[in-house]
Every structure is written in structure tokens, then in C-alpha cells.
Amino acid sequence: MAGNFLLDVNKNVRAQSIWWRDILRIGGEESGGWFKSNVCNVLGSGNLIRFWQERWLGHESFMNLFPQLYAKSLQPDAPITAFGSWSDDNWTWSFDWVVELAQDDMDAATEMSILLADIRPKKECLDHRKWLMNHAGMFTVKSAYCFLQNRDSFLTINSNVVDALQDLWVNDVPSKVNIFGWRLLLARLPTHMALVRKGIINNPCEFCCVFCFREEEEIDHLFFNCSVSIQVWKKIYKWMAVDFIPFEEGWKHFMSFGDLVTSKRLAKTRHVIWLATTWSIWRTRNNIVFRGDVFNLDALIDQIIFISWFWFIGRLGVNTSFVFYDWCNNPLVCIDSI
Known part of the structure; x- marks a missing residue:
């Protein structure tokens, strides 16, 4: 501009x-x-x-x-x-x-x-x-x-995060989702503790995670370390027929998840499921905070499966031979066979 x-x-x-x-x-x-x-x-x-x-x-x-x-x-x-x-x-x-x-x-x-x-x-x-x-x-x-x-005080971004960001932008998902992923990897989402540091939240009762109510709501905790979010990831890994491997930092989790896709020909779908999962976790969190919703694990998993399918099939076009049943059974087979 x-x-x-x-x-x-x-x-x-x-x-x-x-x-x-x-x-x-x-x-x-x-x-x-x-x-x-x-x-x-x-x-x-x-x-x-x-x-x-x-x-x-x-x-x-x-x-x-x-x-x-x-x-x-x-x-x-x-x-x-x-x-x-x-x-x-x-x-x-x-x-x-x-x-x-x-x-x-x-x-x-x-x-x-x-x-x-x-x-x-x-x-x-x-x-x-x-x-x-x-x-x-x-x-x-x-x-x-x-x-x-050129500013001396300019924030230096971890080189590993830079690599993750470069892989992020390759994924063919809605632009708002890519921006969300960018903010997540840079730890720039407005979690409770981020708002505390900005002076927006002052009540200690509001510091905690909306899922577990035990730990302070930081980005890595909310998405990857919370007992509730870990349940979500275990379900997703099981659906993908791979062993669950926990990672405490966002960029490590992102890069490890991308390695699950063996096909090098379709990099734009490499993190579709990861982005669908984190996006859905964030939306669920916001619905709990702002609308008073109650967490429902099964409903969240169903949402992730459907959203990731919608993005996957929408980017491939109508000529694909896959149907939603195939995606529900084994998404990695669908991705790797492209």
C-alpha cells in the first residue's frame, strides 16, 4: 500500500x-x-x-x-x-x-x-x-x-521457525488459515497470557487454560501440551494410523507432522491436517470463551476430519477418485498416492 x-x-x-x-x-x-x-x-x-x-x-x-x-x-x-x-x-x-x-x-x-x-x-x-x-x-x-x-532492536526469529514458516506458506489452504498458522508459529495469538502481558487481563482467575483449568494459557500449552489437546492429537494420529509423538514446541510439532507425508509431489497438502487440527482447536477455544460452549472431543475430531477433507478435495479438483469414505479410513494413503 x-x-x-x-x-x-x-x-x-x-x-x-x-x-x-x-x-x-x-x-x-x-x-x-x-x-x-x-x-x-x-x-x-x-x-x-x-x-x-x-x-x-x-x-x-x-x-x-x-x-x-x-x-x-x-x-x-x-x-x-x-x-x-x-x-x-x-x-x-x-x-x-x-x-x-x-x-x-x-x-x-x-x-x-x-x-x-x-x-x-x-x-x-x-x-x-x-x-x-x-x-x-x-x-x-x-x-x-x-x-x-535495519533496527538494532529488531526481533530475530529462530531459524527453525523461519524454516517452518517457509513450509507453511506452501500449503494450499484458505488464506485466513495460513495467517492463523503464521501467528501460531510466531507465538502471536491472543491467548490469555498474551493478553496478560499487554495489560488487557489483570484477574489471575482468567490466566488459566480454558480446556484444563490447571496451567496458564500459553500457546504451546494450549495447542500441544494441555491434557485435553493431547487427547485431540492422539485421536488424530490414530486416525492417520501412525504412532503419537508429543512435541512441546509449535515449530517442532509442525515439522514432525509434515514428515508423516512421504510424497514429495504434493507439498501443498503436507500440513493440511495439522492446520485443520490447530485451527479447530483455536475455534473451539474461542467458542468456549465467547459463547459458553462445552468442549466435546468427538465433535471436534469429526470437525477436523471434515474440514481437512474439504480443503484437501477442494484443492485437488472434482476429478479426484477419492471419496470422503477413503479420507475417513486413511487420509495419508489419499495424500501419498497423489
Whole structure:
């Protein structure tokens, strides 16, 4: 996505699109404020840029340059146009204060007037934002990605997880499922403990796993180590006619599961069952949390079998000789014989 953008990077962003909210959240103060620091304002008419609070002249806002004047301004949140007026083609700056300025404040006001002496709005132009990481001033995902890669504090992903992610994207499943798998392998799903770390959940009674109610709900526990999820995987392995092998980490579980498929010709179905299982576990968990559903192991297994068949047959096309009965009897035979 690229383009000029008008958005408020300092205030509440409820009026912005979900996409921009995510960008602002990811680049917020907890991440060093990298997004806000790489956006500047370009003065046009002055109707959209707040004089004191936003950067539009130099690298600092006037609020930070002259905090004593900002504290005494009669219009601390007003746009630039509120601090002056036009007379024909001449612009004159003017400021109103809540109290009479002391001598030190007068000196600061004089200094600010010097900075503004040659600056004036442009009647026919719109204010806009400029993305500093791109020479054209237009935001692009690529420029943000390159910037984040070059940051010293950029999170280094385990090479094993990277390999798992590369195998993940090969699988031909619905895009939302691939994104879910990506978030799972990166441990970025909103489990209870993830929400605790973000300060969203504070009640210790809400920390526990919704399946077993014994351990804290972390991703590896919820999907692979919980006594309930282990029952699910044992049933799935039995259905596939292979021995159950437990793995405590997501990427290990993912890679081991892929090795069960011996056919190298159809990599896009390699993790269909794994993704159907984790996807169904997550949906079941959410239904318990948000809808008050009761866990039903047999119903969950039936759901996994049907969903994985639906994805498998949907990606092969209608000419396949397999039927649902074949899939229920031995899915690996169906996959490996392609």
C-alpha cells in the first residue's frame, strides 16, 4: 500500500481504518514510537495540523520547543490557521494567552516569532503527512519493512521457525488459515497470557487454560501440551494410523507432522491436517470463551476430519477418485498416492 496519507499519529485513532490502527499500534511507544518518528507534516492551508502538538516545522513540535508557552496558550489544541489571519496575500501570526506572559516567556515568544517569520500557510494547498523512509514521501509496506529490518532492536526469529514458516506458506489452504498458522508459529495469538502481558487481563482467575483449568494459557500449552489437546492429537494420529509423538514446541510439532507425508509431489497438502487440527482447536477455544460452549472431543475430531477433507478435495479438483469414505479410513494413503 502506498500513497499520501492524512492521519493523526498523536491522538485517538478510532476514526482511522483498522489497517492504520494496526500500523500505529505496532509502531507505538512500546516499540520505540518508530512509526510516529518517521512521519512529518507538510504545511498547506493549516486547517488539519495542530500548531502546538504536531511536528510541522523542524524535527520537534512547538509544544516541546516552548513548553512554557504551550502551557499558557489559550488554544493548545487548535490548528495552525487559528494562530493568524490573512489580509489580502499577507499572513500575520497572532497568539492569545491565558495569563500575561512573564519576561522569560516574552523572550521565548520572541524566539518563536523569529522561527515563524518566513513561514505562512498556503491557501490553495491541503495539509498532508510525509513518510520520511521513502524519498517520494509516500508510505509503502516495503519501506517500513526495510526500516524494521535495519533496527538494532529488531526481533530475530529462530531459524527453525523461519524454516517452518517457509513450509507453511506452501500449503494450499484458505488464506485466513495460513495467517492463523503464521501467528501460531510466531507465538502471536491472543491467548490469555498474551493478553496478560499487554495489560488487557489483570484477574489471575482468567490466566488459566480454558480446556484444563490447571496451567496458564500459553500457546504451546494450549495447542500441544494441555491434557485435553493431547487427547485431540492422539485421536488424530490414530486416525492417520501412525504412532503419537508429543512435541512441546509449535515449530517442532509442525515439522514432525509434515514428515508423516512421504510424497514429495504434493507439498501443498503436507500440513493440511495439522492446520485443520490447530485451527479447530483455536475455534473451539474461542467458542468456549465467547459463547459458553462445552468442549466435546468427538465433535471436534469429526470437525477436523471434515474440514481437512474439504480443503484437501477442494484443492485437488472434482476429478479426484477419492471419496470422503477413503479420507475417513486413511487420509495419508489419499495424500501419498497423489
